[in-house]
Amino acid sequence: MAELTLTTFDWVPELPRGYVRDLRIRWALEEAGLPYRVENAAFSDRQPGHFSHQPFGQVPWLTDGDTSIFESGAILLHLGEKSDVLMPTDDKGRSETIAWLFAALNSVEAASLPWTIFQFHGLAGDTPGWKPLNDFLNARLKHMESVLADREWLAVSFSIADIAMADVLRLVDRFDGLAACPACRDYVTRATARPAFAKAHADQIAHFAAAD
Amino acid sequence: MAELTLTTFDWVPELPRGYVRDLRIRWALEEAGLPYRVENAAFSDRQPGHFSHQPFGQVPWLTDGDTSIFESGAILLHLGEKSDVLMPTDDKGRSETIAWLFAALNSVEAASLPWTIFQFHGLAGDTPGWKPLNDFLNARLKHMESVLADREWLAVSFSIADIAMADVLRLVDRFDGLAACPACRDYVTRATARPAFAKAHADQIAHFAAAD
The missing domain is CATH 3.40.30.10 (Glutaredoxin)
Known part of the structure; x- marks a missing residue:
């Protein structure tokens, strides 16, 4: 190899x-x-x-x-x-894993990244741009919360999609952005408890x- | 089929x-x-x-x-x-195409999306959050400008990576965000001229x- x-x-x-x-x-x-x-x-x-x-x-x-x-x-x-x-080998499992991998990086991280930039710069809260960025992230988290309330991992079993998604959500959690999303927080806890x-x-x- | x-x-x-x-x-x-x-x-x-x-x-x-x-x-x-x-079939071309597809959606769009949200909300310019978001996008565009100055398409030939990247850059161009990046602008023109x-x-x- x-x-x-x-x-x-x-x-x-x-x-x-x-x-x-x-x-x-x-x-x-x-x-x-x-x-x-x-x-x-x-x-x-x-x-x-x-x-x-x-x-x-x-x-x-x-x-x-x-x-x-x-x-x-x-x-x-x-x-x-x-x-x-790291990824199921059947077509359906593979396809779901890839969709969730892109979802982590494009649907969720594209919303969480500007939110964390505002956090890093101390701009969260009262500044003019905060509301649309915070609303954008929370709209995405609301849907992730529904998804994660029903399942342990995103695809059939733990996969590369969970590595990406848990790592994205972990940075939101660092700034307490998952306070209203207990299923997302439990998911981060579950993923990061892996050896x-x-x-x-x-x-x-x-x-x-x-x-x- | x-x-x-x-x-x-x-x-x-x-x-x-x-x-x-x-x-x-x-x-x-x-x-x-x-x-x-x-x-x-x-x-x-x-x-x-x-x-x-x-x-x-x-x-x-x-x-x-x-x-x-x-x-x-x-x-x-x-x-x-x-x-x-839509994608080269050899390993190297396939691998480059996939890397650029993720680059379009994660390295570039995660920077352009908050920037366009600020544009849509009339927050570009003088607001406190504008500078870090604008700097973030422009840092990414500077590197895209170097890449696109040297090549027609991102991988060996036109591919799904160009569809994603050109579509991402096209929305930046809508708000004149490519004014300092002529190679990026030419790339958008070239891609969108395709039938x-x-x-x-x-x-x-x-x-x-x-x-x-």
Whole structure:
């Protein structure tokens, strides 16, 4: 089997630690029991080679033999196709997993990301743009709450879609944005209680701490 | 071949016409020459059956025989796997296309969507939240400008990734957000000059106009 190498930053500030997106990939790799190495890209001085792997100068990217893949969603899908622990192999289960993977990143994260930007900048609450952004996120969460009230995981069984969705909701929960959504909060608790998450999270924290 | 049915709203207000996401799917279907029917879901009074196909009460969804798929990204990927006009069939081309499809929806649209919400609400310019959202979008556009200065399409040839990316950038362009990004603007012009886009766009406009 070709070697899997995950690249993340060599260092990040305190605030995003535990939330950098290599976590999604570490989590999937740990769930699947796939061996991998971790390499560094400079955070402070991003090199041309970085952009050839990740055109936005972000992390992570994954190399699998000669193939280099960017975007956490694309990497998760690639790993889902490698391991049936991460994605059902029947057509219906596969199709549902992929739809929910996109839902996590486009329907939910596109609403949660601006909301967290406002939180990070101390703009939540009384500022003019807060209401439409908060309403947008809460409309999406209301539907996620209905979905998650009825099921343990998004598709047939735990999958890459849950890694993406739980990681997206986890950042909302950091700012107490799930207070009115107990099923979403329970889902985050359930997902992050998995040993593979705990290992991935501890490894990311240790990785950045080692660079201080 | 199983019948393809695309469901969109029966009516939408004037403002989003030409930008409702069924356009991405119509465009792909027209590019691939795949026959399809269009069905309606009520815009004003969304039914339980609607949520069973699209859990957020949005559109579009596509049925392909017994399979029902939501999320424009997941539908595009499904169609890309059906037609080699929409996605290269070699591993490298396929992998690049999928990475760029996620990039369009997560790296770019997650930045452009809050920016367009501010535009729609007349909050662009002087409000406190505008600067971080505008900076976020422009950081992403700066990198897209470098990428698009060097190539005609995102992957080897025109693909589902270009349908998603061009549609995302087209909405930014509507509010003149690509003024400093001539390569992005040329890319939107190039993509929307394709006959399949023109047909898809005209069909969407006619579909909603028929309901007035």
